[in-house]
Amino acid sequence: MAYASLLSLNQTLEQILHLDDQTEQHHIFMRSLHEKVSFLLSFLDVSSPQNSDKLRDLEGGIRAAAYEAEYIIESSMSNQIVSESGSHDYRTEPHMSNQIVLEWDQKFERLQKIIQELNSISDEVVKMRERNEIQVLLPSNSLPAASSKSRSTNKSATVGLDRELMEIKKLLTKPHSELEVVSIVGMGGVGKTTVAKLIYNDSLIANHFDVRAWVVVSQDYPDQEVLKGLLNSLRGTNHESGEESIEKLAENVSKILKDKRYLIVMDDVRDIEQLNRVKSFFPDNNNGSWIILTTRISEVAKRASHLYEMRYLNVQESRNLVHKMVFGEEHCPRKLKKIGNKIAWQCRGLPLLLVLIGGLLYKSEKTVSYWHYVLSNISVITDGKFFILDSVSFIYSQLPHHLRACFLYMGVLPEDYEIRRSKLTKLWVANRFIKPDRSKSLEEVAEEYLKDLVDRNLILVREWSYSGEIKTCSIHDILREFCLMKAEEEKFSLDVEYLPEVHDNLRQVSILTDLKNQIPRLALTHDRDLRIRSVTFFFRNSPNDIHFITNFRLLRVLDALTIRFEEFPVEIVELVNLRYIALTCWMKHRFPASIAKLCNLETLIINPGKFRSIFNTSFLPPEIWKMSRLRHLLFVRSYLPYPTDALKGETFVPLENLQTLGNVINFRWTKEVLDMMPNLKKLVISYEHDGRTEWSSYFFDNFVHLHQLEVLKCFFFAKCYIKYQDPLPVNFAFPQKLKRLTLSGCRISWENMTVVGSLSNLEVLKLKFHAFEGPEWELNKGEFCRLKLLLIHMTDLQLWRVNETHLPSLQRLSLRYCYNLVWIPSAIGDIPTLEEIELYECSTSLVTSAQIIQEEQERLGNDGFQVVLKVKDTDISS
Incomplete structure (x- = not known):
C-alpha cells in the first residue's frame, strides 16, 4: 500500500x-x-x-x-x-x-x-x-490494457472441459420426469462454477428449459437471501423484496416455477441442511426439471442423484489453456515454448492457477529471462489451497503498484458479491486509488485499471453490456481470501465478521454482520483517534447501531445502502472529509442546508429502497450549487433548484466536475445551466405534464449542447387528471456523442425518428410507453449504424418496414406489450450480428413470426441465436 x-x-x-x-x-x-x-x-x-x-x-x-x-x-x-x-x-x-x-x-x-x-x-x-x-x-514494456469484450472472451474457459460439458448437457436433456439433482464437486479453483456457467448459458440448454435461475449460496448465506437471489434471477431484475418472510418468498418462487420445466443452479453450496431446506421450496412438476449444485464439500455432493467430480487438467490441456490465455489464436514464439510448457506443468493442472499465470504472462514481458523468473516463483507445494495462495502472493507482487490497492479493495466485498462497474470505479476514485491524468477523467482512468485487472484474470466479469462494456464484476473466493490476508498484513482493511484487533492505520472497514454485540469494540472510546477512511455496510443493521461512524473524523466513504434511514442522518455532515455517501432513506423532508459543509463531497447516492414511490421525492437545497467538487448526484426522484432562482445573487460556482445527474424533475435546460455543467456524461430526467406548461419552456433543444453527454434517459408523464399529454416538440435534439438513449412517453411521430437514427455513436435505444406513435415506421438508409440493442415497450405500431442493411450491428431486439404489431420483418433474421429476439406480452402473430425467424436460423446452422418468450415474470426460450 x-x-x-x-x-x-x-x-x-x-x-x-x-x-x-x-x-x-x-x-x-x-x-x-x-x-x-x-x-x-x-x-x-x-x-x-x-x-x-x-x-x-x-x-x-x-x-x-x-x-x-x-x-x-x-x-x-x-x-x-x-x-x-x-x-x-x-x-x-x-x-x-x-x-x-x-x-x-x-x-x-x-x-x-x-x-x-x-x-x-x-x-x-x-x-x-x-x-x-x-x-x-x-x-x-508497459503494456496497455485490452479494452474490448472480445479480448477477454477469447481467453477460452472451455479448454479441457469439453467431455464434462457434453456429458452433463446430455444428462440434463435426457427424457425423464421427476425433479433430479446433479452435483459438480471439487476443490476451490478447479473450475466448478465455470462448468456450471457454460452449461447454464448453452443455447441447447436455454432452449430445453422453460425457466432458468442462478443463485449463489456460499458460506453463511441465510435462506431468505438465497430466495431473494432466486427471485431476482427468475424475474431478470434486481427486485426490492423488502422484509418479506421466508414463507412469502418461497411462495413466490414456487408460483413462478409451477408447471414449468426449470433449471436451477445453486452455486457454492456448503451446508446439507440448507440444501434440503431450499430444495423443498421447488415444486416437482414431473416434467424433467433439474437442480445443479456446485460444492467443494463431498458430503454435500453425495446428496445429489448424479455426481461429477472435477478433475485436474492433464499436461496437454494445461499447455493449451496457458497458450490461449497468453496468445489467443496467435502462435507462441519458438524461444518461449519450452519454458512455457514448464510453467504450465508447474501449475499442477489447476485451472484457476493456470488462468492467473496466463494473465500474468499476457500482461508482462515476452522474454525468456522473465518467464524463467516466473517459473522459479510458482509454488511447488502440492496442498491445493495453500499452493494457490502462495502462487497468488507472487502474482500480486508482479502487479504494477497503481493496481494493488484496487485489487485488494475487492476483499472488502462479501464472498461471491457482484458489484456494478460504475459503483466500483466511483469507490476507487473516492478512496484516492486513482492517479490523475490530465487528458482523462478519474473515472476513465479507473475503468482502465479495471480492464487491466480483468485482463490479468484477477477480477471476473459477471455481465457485459451490449455496448461491450463491463457491467458487473466479482472476485473468486480464493482471491478474496488472499486479499483479506494481504490487506490485514498491510494494515489496509478490516472484515468486521472476524473482528481482529483494530489498529491506528486501519483504512477500510467492511461490515458483514449484525453490530449489536460489536459496537463497543468498533466505537471504542472518543479519545482513541481512529484513522478509518471507508466504511461499507453489507448487513441490514439498524440506524441506531451506527452512531459510532461519527468517531471516524477522517472518513471518506460511507456506503450504507443496506440500512434504511427514516430521514437523512444530519450528524454525518460533520464528517467534512467525506467524498462518497450512499444511503437508503425516506426523503420526506428537504436535504439540510448544512450538507454544504461536506465541501469535499464527490458522490451522493440516495436510494428509496422499500419507500420507492412517487411521494418519495428529494428536495435538494440551494447550497448544492456551492459544492464544486460534486461528480455524481444520483436519486430516484429529486427537485434540483434552478441556480439563479435558488441562490438569489449569492455566490455559486460551475459544477465543472459533475458527470452524473439523475433523476431530476421538471428542470429547465437553459444556456445558463449548460454552462454550469459542461462535463455532464449521464443524465436522467423526468417531466410531469400539467396540461398548461409549454414544453418549449424546458429548452429540450439545448440538449444538443451537452457535448460530453453519453447516456440520456428522458421520462414524460401526464398528471393523473390528464388522459393524454401533448407530444414533445419536433425540435427535440441530441448530442452526437450519445451512446445510450431511453425515451418514455414522448408521443413523437415515427416520421421524426431520424433525429435519433442519425446519432452515429448510438448503441442502445429504449423506447417506452409510446415514446413514438403512429401505425407505421419505415427506417431510412444509413441510420442506426452502431445500434446493438433496440427495445420497444408499449406502442401502437402496426407495420414496421426494415431490411438487413438498416440495423447492421443489432444484437438484441426486445418487443414488449406490442399488441398491435402483427409481424417482425423477416429481414431482421438476416442481420448477421443478431443474437436474440425477446418478446413479452405480444400478439400471437408476432410470436409466430419470431419463431419462423428462429427456424430459419437453425436451418442455416446459427445455433447461437434464440427467441425468448417472456410471460408474467417467467421466460420460455423457444
Whole structure:
C-alpha cells in the first residue's frame, strides 16, 4: 500500500498548494513535502515488479510515513472546517486558509520528522539505483490494457472441459420426469462454477428449459437471501423484496416455477441442511426439471442423484489453456515454448492457477529471462489451497503498484458479491486509488485499471453490456481470501465478521454482520483517534447501531445502502472529509442546508429502497450549487433548484466536475445551466405534464449542447387528471456523442425518428410507453449504424418496414406489450450480428413470426441465436 498511501497524500498536498494567502514558510514546507512524495511516486511507477523483495522494507516505511503525514494534515483541516459555521469553503475564503496555516504551524515538528524519514528513504533508493540493485521498467514494456469484450472472451474457459460439458448437457436433456439433482464437486479453483456457467448459458440448454435461475449460496448465506437471489434471477431484475418472510418468498418462487420445466443452479453450496431446506421450496412438476449444485464439500455432493467430480487438467490441456490465455489464436514464439510448457506443468493442472499465470504472462514481458523468473516463483507445494495462495502472493507482487490497492479493495466485498462497474470505479476514485491524468477523467482512468485487472484474470466479469462494456464484476473466493490476508498484513482493511484487533492505520472497514454485540469494540472510546477512511455496510443493521461512524473524523466513504434511514442522518455532515455517501432513506423532508459543509463531497447516492414511490421525492437545497467538487448526484426522484432562482445573487460556482445527474424533475435546460455543467456524461430526467406548461419552456433543444453527454434517459408523464399529454416538440435534439438513449412517453411521430437514427455513436435505444406513435415506421438508409440493442415497450405500431442493411450491428431486439404489431420483418433474421429476439406480452402473430425467424436460423446452422418468450415474470426460450 506504499503507492496508494503516497498517491492519496500527493492529492491532499496538491489541494493545499492551491490555497491562496499561505505564508511563504508554509508554502515552502508543503512544496518540499510534495517534491519528496512526487519523487517516490515516480520511482514506484517505473520500478520493475522483480524488485518486490528488495523494496519490501522500504515500502513499509513509505506507507507508515505517508499515512502519518496525511493524518496530521487532514485532521488539522477537518478540525478547522468543523470549528467554523459550516457554510464556509476553505478553498474560496482566504481568512479560513490563514487559520488553517496557523494550526498547521503547531504540527510542523511532526511533519519535519516525516520529511526526514522520506529523505532517508529517497537517499536509499538513489543508492540502490547507483548499485544497479533496482531494475527500472522501460517504456516499451508497459503494456496497455485490452479494452474490448472480445479480448477477454477469447481467453477460452472451455479448454479441457469439453467431455464434462457434453456429458452433463446430455444428462440434463435426457427424457425423464421427476425433479433430479446433479452435483459438480471439487476443490476451490478447479473450475466448478465455470462448468456450471457454460452449461447454464448453452443455447441447447436455454432452449430445453422453460425457466432458468442462478443463485449463489456460499458460506453463511441465510435462506431468505438465497430466495431473494432466486427471485431476482427468475424475474431478470434486481427486485426490492423488502422484509418479506421466508414463507412469502418461497411462495413466490414456487408460483413462478409451477408447471414449468426449470433449471436451477445453486452455486457454492456448503451446508446439507440448507440444501434440503431450499430444495423443498421447488415444486416437482414431473416434467424433467433439474437442480445443479456446485460444492467443494463431498458430503454435500453425495446428496445429489448424479455426481461429477472435477478433475485436474492433464499436461496437454494445461499447455493449451496457458497458450490461449497468453496468445489467443496467435502462435507462441519458438524461444518461449519450452519454458512455457514448464510453467504450465508447474501449475499442477489447476485451472484457476493456470488462468492467473496466463494473465500474468499476457500482461508482462515476452522474454525468456522473465518467464524463467516466473517459473522459479510458482509454488511447488502440492496442498491445493495453500499452493494457490502462495502462487497468488507472487502474482500480486508482479502487479504494477497503481493496481494493488484496487485489487485488494475487492476483499472488502462479501464472498461471491457482484458489484456494478460504475459503483466500483466511483469507490476507487473516492478512496484516492486513482492517479490523475490530465487528458482523462478519474473515472476513465479507473475503468482502465479495471480492464487491466480483468485482463490479468484477477477480477471476473459477471455481465457485459451490449455496448461491450463491463457491467458487473466479482472476485473468486480464493482471491478474496488472499486479499483479506494481504490487506490485514498491510494494515489496509478490516472484515468486521472476524473482528481482529483494530489498529491506528486501519483504512477500510467492511461490515458483514449484525453490530449489536460489536459496537463497543468498533466505537471504542472518543479519545482513541481512529484513522478509518471507508466504511461499507453489507448487513441490514439498524440506524441506531451506527452512531459510532461519527468517531471516524477522517472518513471518506460511507456506503450504507443496506440500512434504511427514516430521514437523512444530519450528524454525518460533520464528517467534512467525506467524498462518497450512499444511503437508503425516506426523503420526506428537504436535504439540510448544512450538507454544504461536506465541501469535499464527490458522490451522493440516495436510494428509496422499500419507500420507492412517487411521494418519495428529494428536495435538494440551494447550497448544492456551492459544492464544486460534486461528480455524481444520483436519486430516484429529486427537485434540483434552478441556480439563479435558488441562490438569489449569492455566490455559486460551475459544477465543472459533475458527470452524473439523475433523476431530476421538471428542470429547465437553459444556456445558463449548460454552462454550469459542461462535463455532464449521464443524465436522467423526468417531466410531469400539467396540461398548461409549454414544453418549449424546458429548452429540450439545448440538449444538443451537452457535448460530453453519453447516456440520456428522458421520462414524460401526464398528471393523473390528464388522459393524454401533448407530444414533445419536433425540435427535440441530441448530442452526437450519445451512446445510450431511453425515451418514455414522448408521443413523437415515427416520421421524426431520424433525429435519433442519425446519432452515429448510438448503441442502445429504449423506447417506452409510446415514446413514438403512429401505425407505421419505415427506417431510412444509413441510420442506426452502431445500434446493438433496440427495445420497444408499449406502442401502437402496426407495420414496421426494415431490411438487413438498416440495423447492421443489432444484437438484441426486445418487443414488449406490442399488441398491435402483427409481424417482425423477416429481414431482421438476416442481420448477421443478431443474437436474440425477446418478446413479452405480444400478439400471437408476432410470436409466430419470431419463431419462423428462429427456424430459419437453425436451418442455416446459427445455433447461437434464440427467441425468448417472456410471460408474467417467467421466460420460455423457444
